Amino acid sequence: MACTAQSALAYVESARVHLVGELKNLSVIVENLYQQGVFQDEEVSEIQAEKHDYNKTRHILNSVIKKGEKACYMFLKIIDTTRKRTLGRPTPLPERNTEPAFDLHYWISCFSFKEDPQTDVEYFQGSRPCHEYQRKLKMKTRKISSEFWTANKRLFGENNKPDLSYTPLVLDTQESVSPYKIKKYKNKKSRMSRPKKMKKYLPVDRPEISPSELLKTDKNILLVGQPGIGKTALAHEMLKLWAERDNKDLDYMFYFDMRNTLITSTMSLDDLLFCVFSEPDRGKEEVLQDIKENSDNVTMIFDGLTDLSSSVVRRLVEKDLLPYAKVIVTCRPDDEEDFLSENFLKMEVNGFSEQTIKTYLSAMLGDEQKKVLSNLELFTLCHVPMYALMVAACFSEDSPQPCTITEIYINIVRSCLQMNSNKTRNKDLNSFITNKCEEILRLAEVAFHATEGKTVNLPEMPCEDSCVLSFLKPLFIKAALTETITTYAFLHYTMQEFFAALWLLKNPDKIKDVLQQCLTEEKKHMKHVIPFLCRLLSEKSPCLMKCLIPAQEIKNTSKWFFKEMINTFFASGLDVDILFLCQCLYESQCPEACIYLLDKLEYRLDLSGESLDPNLCCAVAYVVTQSKERKISLNLEDVMVSEQGMRQLSGCLQNVQWYV
Numbered sequence: 001m002a003c004t005a006q007s008a009l010a011y012v013e014s015a016r017v018h019l020v021g022e023l024k025n026l027s028v029i030v031e032n033l034y035q036q037g038v039f040q041d042e043e044v045s046e047i048q049a050e051k052h053d054y055n056k057t058r059h060i061l062n063s064v065i066k067k068g069e070k071a072c073y074m075f076l077k078i079i080d081t082t083r084k085r086t087l088g089r090p091t092p093l094p095e096r097n098t099e100p101a102f103d104l105h106y107w108i109s110c111f112s113f114k115e116d117p118q119t120d121v122e123y124f125q126g127s128r129p130c131h132e133y134q135r136k137l138k139m140k141t142r143k144i145s146s147e148f149w150t151a152n153k154r155l156f157g158e159n160n161k162p163d164l165s166y167t168p169l170v171l172d173t174q175e176s177v178s179p180y181k182i183k184k185y186k187n188k189k190s191r192m193s194r195p196k197k198m199k200k201y202l203p204v205d206r207p208e209i210s211p212s213e214l215l216k217t218d219k220n221i222l223l224v225g226q227p228g229i230g231k232t233a234l235a236h237e238m239l240k241l242w243a244e245r246d247n248k249d250l251d252y253m254f255y256f257d258m259r260n261t262l263i264t265s266t267m268s269l270d271d272l273l274f275c276v277f278s279e280p281d282r283g284k285e286e287v288l289q290d291i292k293e294n295s296d297n298v299t300m301i302f303d304g305l306t307d308l309s310s311s312v313v314r315r316l317v318e319k320d321l322l323p324y325a326k327v328i329v330t331c332r333p334d335d336e337e338d339f340l341s342e343n344f345l346k347m348e349v350n351g352f353s354e355q356t357i358k359t360y361l362s363a364m365l366g367d368e369q370k371k372v373l374s375n376l377e378l379f380t381l382c383h384v385p386m387y388a389l390m391v392a393a394c395f396s397e398d399s400p401q402p403c404t405i406t407e408i409y410i411n412i413v414r415s416c417l418q419m420n421s422n423k424t425r426n427k428d429l430n431s432f433i434t435n436k437c438e439e440i441l442r443l444a445e446v447a448f449h450a451t452e453g454k455t456v457n458l459p460e461m462p463c464e465d466s467c468v469l470s471f472l473k474p475l476f477i478k479a480a481l482t483e484t485i486t487t488y489a490f491l492h493y494t495m496q497e498f499f500a501a502l503w504l505l506k507n508p509d510k511i512k513d514v515l516q517q518c519l520t521e522e523k524k525h526m527k528h529v530i531p532f533l534c535r536l537l538s539e540k541s542p543c544l545m546k547c548l549i550p551a552q553e554i555k556n557t558s559k560w561f562f563k564e565m566i567n568t569f570f571a572s573g574l575d576v577d578i579l580f581l582c583q584c585l586y587e588s589q590c591p592e593a594c595i596y597l598l599d600k601l602e603y604r605l606d607l608s609g610e611s612l613d614p615n616l617c618c619a620v621a622y623v624v625t626q627s628k629e630r631k632i633s634l635n636l637e638d639v640m641v642s643e644q645g646m647r648q649l650s651g652c653l654q655n656v657q658w659y660v
C-alpha cells in the first residue's frame with residue numbers, strides 16, 4: 001500500500017523517534033546493512049559494542065541518516081522485507097484499547113519503493129544461526145521424506161525398483177461425507193451383490209486438496225484415517241514441499257514420528273526440538289528465542305499421535321507453548337476424540353480413488369496392472385495405499401514362484417504386523433508373529449464368524465492389541481447421550497475372508513462343513529474363503545502359517561483337503577464351476593491336485609462361452625501345464641479373452657489337443 005513519494009531520507013527522519021523505541025531484532029538490521037555494503041566492519045563492531053538496544057538503534061539510525069538517501073532507502077527496504085521480525089507482531093485491531101500513537105507497520109507499507117531491478121537480493125530475516133538452523137532442518141526433513149520412500153522400495157526386486165512418490169489421496173473435510181463409512185450399525189446379512197459391495201470401498205474423488213495447500217493454510221490440521229491409508233505419506237509430502245521451498249522466509253518445520261520416538265512426560269520445548277529432532281550448530285539460545293517470538297513461522301507435525309501424556313506435546317497441541325505455531329496431527333479414528341478441538345481443521349484421509357488406483361498401478365506395474373484391473377477384489381483392495389503397495393510389489397516380483405492372490409494377502413498381513421511392531425526387523429518378524437499368535441487367531445475367529453454371518457461388522461472386539469487393530473476400522477455409534485458403542489470392520493471384506501481361512505486352518509474339523517456350505521444358496525458366499533485355504537494349506541506353506549500353526553497340523557489337513565474339495569464340488573450334482581476350481585488349484589500350486597481334477601474331468605476342459613480375465617487364464621494355464629502324460633482337450637469356443645490373457649494361455653498350448 002504505497003502512498004507517499006517522499007524521499008527515503010525524509011521518511012526515515014520523520015519516523016526516527018518512533019523507530020528508536022520500537023525496532024526489534026537489531027542484529028538482523030545490522031547484518032543486512034552490512035551485506036548491502038552500507039556498513040563496514042568497523043561500524044558493525046561499534047554498534048555491537050553499544051550496551052543497550054536503545055543506543056544501538058540510535059547508532060544505526062544516525063548512521064544511515066548521515067549516509068544519505070541511498071543508505072536510508074536500503075534501510076527502508078530491509079525494514080519492509082523483514083518487518084515481521086524487526087517491527088514485531090502487528091497488534092490485531094480488536095486487541096487495541098487505545099489508538100496507537102504510531103503504527104510502524106502502516107508507516108512502512110506507505111513508503112513507495114521503486115520498481116526494483118535487483119529482485120534477486122536476499123535479505124536475512126533473522127540472525128545467521130537461525131538461517132543456518134533452517135538450512136539444517138531442511139536437510140533433515142528432505143532426508144526423512146526420502147528415507148520413507150526408500151524403505152518402500154526395498155520391497156521390490158533389484159531390477160524392478162519403481163519411482164515411488166506421493167500419489168494424490170482423497171481427502172475429506174469435516175463437512176463432506178465419507179463415502180465408505182458405514183453409517184448405521186447393521187448386523188444383518190448383506191444383500192448387496194459382491195461387485196457392488198467391493199465398489200463401496202472406493203472413495204469418491206473430491207476436488208483435490210493438495211498437500212501444498214495444506215502446508216500453506218494457517219490452520220492447524222488433524223489428519224484422521226485408517227491404518228495404512230496414507231497419513232504418514234501425506235505428512236512426508238508436506239515435509240518434502242517445505243524443504244524444496246526457497247529460503248526467502250525464515251521458518252522452521254519439525255516432524256515427530258510418535259510411534260518410534262520417545263518423548264518423556266518431563267521434556268521441555270528445547271529438549272523436544274533440539275534433542276529429539278535436531279540441534280542448532282550454534283546460537284541455540286538465539287534460535288530458541290526466534291522460534292518462541294516468531295512462532296507463526298513454525299510448523300510441527302506429530303505423526304501417529306495416540307495420547308497427550310507428554311506435557312510438552314499437550315501444551316503444543318493446545319497452543320499453550322507456541323501459540324501461533326501451526327500444528328499438524330495425524331491419528332487413527334480411535335484416538336481422534338482426544339485431539340479434536342475447534343483449533344483444528346479435521347481432514348479425513350480416505351486413500352486412493354478409482355482413478356488414482358489406476359494411475360498408481362500403471363506407474364508401478366505398466367502392462368502387468370491389467371491383472372489387478374481385471375480383478376475387482378484386488379482392485380478395490382488397493383484403495384488402502386498400504387495394500388496397493390503390496391499388490392504392486394507382489395506382481396512386480398521377478399521370482400521363479402508365480403504370485404498367487406493369497407501370497408499378496410500374506411504379505412499384507414506380514415508388513416502390517418511389522419509396521420505396527422515398532423520396526424521389528426525382517427529377520428525377527430517370524431518370532432514377533434509367533435508371539436502374537438494368540439491375538440491373530442482371535443481375530444481370525446471373529447472374522448470367520450462374521451463371514452459366516454455374511455456381515456462386515458465384527459460381532460465383538462477381538463482384542464486391544466494395536467497390531468491386530470491395524471487391520472480394522474472402528475465405527476462409532478451413538479447409543480445414548482453418554483454412550484457410544486464401537487464396532488469394528490476389516491478395511492476390506494476380502495481381508496476378513498482371508499482371516500476366516502486362517503481360522504479354518506486352526507479348526508480343520510470345520511472345513512468339511514464349510515465346503516458343504518459353499519453348495520447351499522444361503523451360505524454360498526463361503527466359497528470365497530476356499531482359494532485362500534488352498535494356498536495356506538499348500539505344501540510350500542508360506543512362512544506366515546508356520547508361525548501360527550504347527551507344520552504337522554497343516555500337513556495332516558492338506559493330506560485330505562484337496563481331494564475332499566474337488567469331490568465335494570463334483571458330488572453336488574450342480575454344474576461344476578471349473579474355473580473356480582482352477583483358481584483354487586492355482587492358489588494351491590499343487591500338481592497332484594491338478595491331476596486329480598483333470599482325471600475327474602477326463603482330461604477335457606470345456607470353457608466355451610466363458611469370459612476369462614488374465615488371472616483366470618493364468619490359473620487355467622497352470623492346471624493344464626501340470627498334465628505331463630496326457631494332452632488336454634480344451635474347448636475355447638466363444639471365449640472372451642484379452643490379449644494379455646491369451647499370452648498367459650499360450651504358455652500351455654503344447655499340452656492341448658483341440659476339442660472336437
Ligand SMILES: Nc1ncnc2c1ncn2[C@@H]1O[C@H](COP(=O)(O)OP(=O)(O)OP(=O)(O)O)[C@@H](O)[C@H]1O
Binds near residue numbers: 419
Ligand atoms: N499418497 C500415497 N502415494 C503413494 N503411496 C502411498 C501414499 N500413501 C500411502 N502410501 C503407501 O502406503 C504405505 C502406508 O502408508 P502410511 O504409512 O502413510 O499410512 P498411515 O495412514 O500413516 O498408517 P498408520 O495409521 O499405520 O500410521 C506407505 O508406506 C506408502 O508406501
